Amino acid sequence: MYKIEKFNELAKIVAEKRAANADLEPRRMTAEEKDNLLATFHPDYKQEEFTVLSAGVNKGDKVPTQLAELLQGKSRISAADVDLTAPDYDTDVLIIGGGGAGASAAIEADEAGVKAIIVTKLRIGDANTMMAEGGIQAADKPNDSPAIHYIDAFGGGHFAAKPELVKNLVTKAPEAIQWLNKLGVEFDKEADGTMVTTHGGGTSRKRMHAAKDYTGAEIMRTLRDEVLNRGIPVIDFTAAVEIILDENGKASGAVLMNMETKELLVARAKTVIIATGGAGRLHYQGFPTSNHYGATADGLILGYRVGARLLYADTLQYHPTGTGYPEQIFGALVTEKVRSLGAKLVNIDGEVFMHPLETRDVTAASIIRECTERDKGIETSLGNAVWLDTPMIEYKHGEGTIEKRIPAMMRMFGKYGIDIRKEPILVYPTLHYQNGGLNISADCSTDVENLYAAGEVAGGIHGRNRLMGNSLLDVIVFGRDAGMNAAAKAKETAVPEKLTLEHIEKFNSELANAGIASETASPMLLPKYARKA
Amino acid sequence: MENMVNVYLFGKKYVVPEGLTIMTAMEYAGYDLVRGCGCRNGFCGACATIYRIHGKQEIHACLACQTEVQEGMYVATLPFFPLVKQIYNIEEIKPTEQIMMQLYPEIYACIGCNACTKACTQELNVMQYIAYAQRGEYEKCAEESFDCVMCGVCSSRCPAGISHPQVAMLARRLNGKYLAPDCGHLEDRVKEIKDGTFEELIENLMQKPIDEIKELYNTREIEK
Numbered sequence: 001m002y003k004i005e006k007f008n009e010l011a012k013i014v015a016e017k018r019a020a021n022a023d024l025e026p027r028r029m030t031a032e033e034k035d036n037l038l039a040t041f042h043p044d045y046k047q048e049e050f051t052v053l054s055a056g057v058n059k060g061d062k063v064p065t066q067l068a069e070l071l072q073g074k075s076r077i078s079a080a081d082v083d084l085t086a087p088d089y090d091t092d093v094l095i096i097g098g099g100g101a102g103a104s105a106a107i108e109a110d111e112a113g114v115k116a117i118i119v120t121k122l123r124i125g126d127a128n129t130m131m132a133e134g135g136i137q138a139a140d141k142p143n144d145s146p147a148i149h150y151i152d153a154f155g156g157g158h159f160a161a162k163p164e165l166v167k168n169l170v171t172k173a174p175e176a177i178q179w180l181n182k183l184g185v186e187f188d189k190e191a192d193g194t195m196v197t198t199h200g201g202g203t204s205r206k207r208m209h210a211a212k213d214y215t216g217a218e219i220m221r222t223l224r225d226e227v228l229n230r231g232i233p234v235i236d237f238t239a240a241v242e243i244i245l246d247e248n249g250k251a252s253g254a255v256l257m258n259m260e261t262k263e264l265l266v267a268r269a270k271t272v273i274i275a276t277g278g279a280g281r282l283h284y285q286g287f288p289t290s291n292h293y294g295a296t297a298d299g300l301i302l303g304y305r306v307g308a309r310l311l312y313a314d315t316l317q318y319h320p321t322g323t324g325y326p327e328q329i330f331g332a333l334v335t336e337k338v339r340s341l342g343a344k345l346v347n348i349d350g351e352v353f354m355h356p357l358e359t360r361d362v363t364a365a366s367i368i369r370e371c372t373e374r375d376k377g378i379e380t381s382l383g384n385a386v387w388l389d390t391p392m393i394e395y396k397h398g399e400g401t402i403e404k405r406i407p408a409m410m411r412m413f414g415k416y417g418i419d420i421r422k423e424p425i426l427v428y429p430t431l432h433y434q435n436g437g438l439n440i441s442a443d444c445s446t447d448v449e450n451l452y453a454a455g456e457v458a459g460g461i462h463g464r465n466r467l468m469g470n471s472l473l474d475v476i477v478f479g480r481d482a483g484m485n486a487a488a489k490a491k492e493t494a495v496p497e498k499l500t501l502e503h504i505e506k507f508n509s510e511l512a513n514a515g516i517a518s519e520t521a522s523p524m525l526l527p528k529y530a531r532k533a
Numbered sequence: 534m535e536n537m538v539n540v541y542l543f544g545k546k547y548v549v550p551e552g553l554t555i556m557t558a559m560e561y562a563g564y565d566l567v568r569g570c571g572c573r574n575g576f577c578g579a580c581a582t583i584y585r586i587h588g589k590q591e592i593h594a595c596l597a598c599q600t601e602v603q604e605g606m607y608v609a610t611l612p613f614f615p616l617v618k619q620i621y622n623i624e625e626i627k628p629t630e631q632i633m634m635q636l637y638p639e640i641y642a643c644i645g646c647n648a649c650t651k652a653c654t655q656e657l658n659v660m661q662y663i664a665y666a667q668r669g670e671y672e673k674c675a676e677e678s679f680d681c682v683m684c685g686v687c688s689s690r691c692p693a694g695i696s697h698p699q700v701a702m703l704a705r706r707l708n709g710k711y712l713a714p715d716c717g718h719l720e721d722r723v724k725e726i727k728d729g730t731f732e733e734l735i736e737n738l739m740q741k742p743i744d745e746i747k748e749l750y751n752t753r754e755i756e757k
Contacts, residue, residue, distance in 0.1 A: 126571045126579060130571075130577050131574055138719075140716075140719045140722040140723075141718055141722075142718060147738060150735055151753060154746065154750070155751075164739070167735055167739060177719060181719070182710060184707065184708075184710040186675060186679075192714060193713075193715050194718065195719065199756070206756055212680075214576070214679065217576050218705075222705075222709070225618075225702055225706065226623070237568075259567050260568075292571065292572045292573070292577075293566075293570050293571055329574070408575070408576070408680070411680070412575060412599070526566075528565070530563050530564055531561050532563060
């Protein structure tokens with residue numbers, strides 16, 4: 001039961017119309033309808049929320065205002081703060097970030113026989129990968145093919161993705177699933193081994209593989225276990241604050257900072273992989289976020305300062321179904337799998353206002369329209385929300401389905417007295433994913449030699465909108481590729497002789513010349529949530 | 534004025550609005566969290582916390598990000614607990630009863646006190662999954678332990694020194710790799726891709742003018 005009686009009353013309307021709504025097959029929007037909806041209601045189209053960069057390699061491009069402040073912010077160090085001639089760590093491949101991409105890269109680099117270390121500002125596994133609930137795509141069923149997956153991903157991303165990256169994503173997907181399965185990841189399967197797969201928004205085949213609604217957690221904890229079994233060093237609670245270059249401008253390590261003691265350390269490496277993840281904790285446009293505490297865009301800053309270009313940094317994904325109520329979990333992810341399993345989106349009058357499995361950007365825009373222009377939202381203490389009719393899942397598939405397929409969701413709401421098997425839940429879009437990022441080539445290399453990027457920090461794989469299940473996939477496929485390619489490059493690279501941090505001063509001058517020198521410490525590392533009296 | 538409650542963070546009293554989680558109450562009190570804060574959504578186990586309500590006997594364990602503050606709550610966070618993780622090669626071990634005996638023999642010292650289950654922040658039947666592990670029933674152990682976030686509270690309460698989350702981790706990997714049925718269609722597809730079956734098809738798509746691929750996308754058949 002809801003503590004607020006109004007919600008219990010309104011939920012009755014949803015219950016009354018459930019049978020009729022369950023039978024409904026809502027029409028899909030036309031391409032033109034979708035374009036208009038996005039242009040009017042999607043947050044990416046609010047020009048006043050963006051800033052044009054005045055310095056760096058993307059000068060002239062617009063990015064979210066909060067990101068611009070950090071990209072054009074002030075380094076946490078100056079070159080004189082560290083002794084580059086006496087590195088504290090020496091390795092072949094330095095991996096910055098301990099999420100799904102970083103761990104996959106480390107395993108492959110280790111497999112290739114080179115020395116890899118992971119540095120992470122929190123713990124290994126403290127990452128958005130851990131929180132990915134719904135699933136991972138791969139075209140491995142007989143009625144599906146990598147070519148169909150290609151069309152879904154490329155079209156879902158508004159035809160803006162880099163074709164060679166989409167090709168890698170879809171053709172390496174089945175092997176990624178097999179690799180995970182052989183590491184011991186438990187995918188949902190039928191008794192004969194057939195994968196249990198469902199739709200995600202914008203998929204044309206049921207190719208979403210899952211491990212209940214702990215898919216990312218199951219993958220992440222297995223990768224972490226494997227990293228530890230291999231004895232790959234993990235330097236935890238240690239953030240990278242600057243990339244180090246050599247005298248020829250090639251990436252050669254990073255300056256690290258102990259998050260607790262603030263001690264600065266130097267890591268020297270032949271190649272560097274940035275796998276720092278996303279930016280939800282920048283709360284663009286004031287949105288809540290489904291992201292991890294550490295999702296503060298650090299990798300974009302590190303790369304940008306040494307000259308790695310950003311691609312599509314102006315496109316963000318607002319997951320349509322963040323938690324709208326209760327306050328304690330406001331913005332927390334309600335997995336798309338809830339809709340994959342048959343729950344529909346319903347307004348205050350109990351009307352199904354759209355097909356529940358349009359792409360995420362379209363669905364989010366449609367919910368925002370319902371709550372604003374159409375005024376059909378349900379008012380909560382934190383704004384408006386719409387219903388996601390979870391009991392419809394068991395109405396369609398029988399009792400026990402929710403506990404078996406989405407136990408995390410049942411637990412999350414259960415803690416606040418809401419039984420999602422019996423009561424619909426309130427949802428509103430939440431900042432979920434950075435569609436763009438550091439521009440990479442097919443081999444995961446950035447514009448800076450010996451600097452690679454993988455996972456959410458990389459851009460170009462998903463164009464301007466990512467489909468559900470293609471991110472868990474991308475961290476594995478591109479994480480592995482980055483590990484292999486950075487290892488191969490390290491093998492043919494000598495230990496860098498002269499390390500430098502000259503780029504800091506150079507970038508400072510550029511900021512000063514543009515008249516935008518700032519005191520904002522960057523990268524952010526962690527959001528500031530503490531209330532200061 | 535919001536309703537306020539008294540909470541005692543590491544014994545020190547703070548007055549915070551009701552409705553906050555323990556984590557947001559700490560931030561309200563002015564803490565800059567580094568340890569003991571991870572996903573903030575109940576998936577990562579970083580914020581294991583132990584509390585007792587003033588005047589009550591019982592000790593509770595929870596995730597700070599998922600638990601509302603209560604009047605008179607005495608809170609101690611447990612941002613790290615020294616679990617024992619044994620090293621093994623997943624390719625070489627087999628899902629036999631002996632493997633647990635070899636890697637985690639302390640599970641056979643379980644005295645059946647059930648403190649682990651009572652402490653579990655995910656309300657799992659921890660003692661039961663350890664019993665399955667003792668008997669080499671890894672599939673059952675994997676299923677029973679599946680929602681574990683490896684926060685370590687169970688182990689902090691265990692008189693036998695068992696690292697329950699690591700035992701379960703091993704059981705799940707054994708189950709996922711060796712015991713769960715192999716997937717035929719996955720193996721077939723990986724082989725087809727290696728044989729280059731889709732190469733030309735995808736190269737063609739990559740070369741297509743945007744208008745043509747838009748047409749393909751907008752008219753594609755969607756599986757019911």
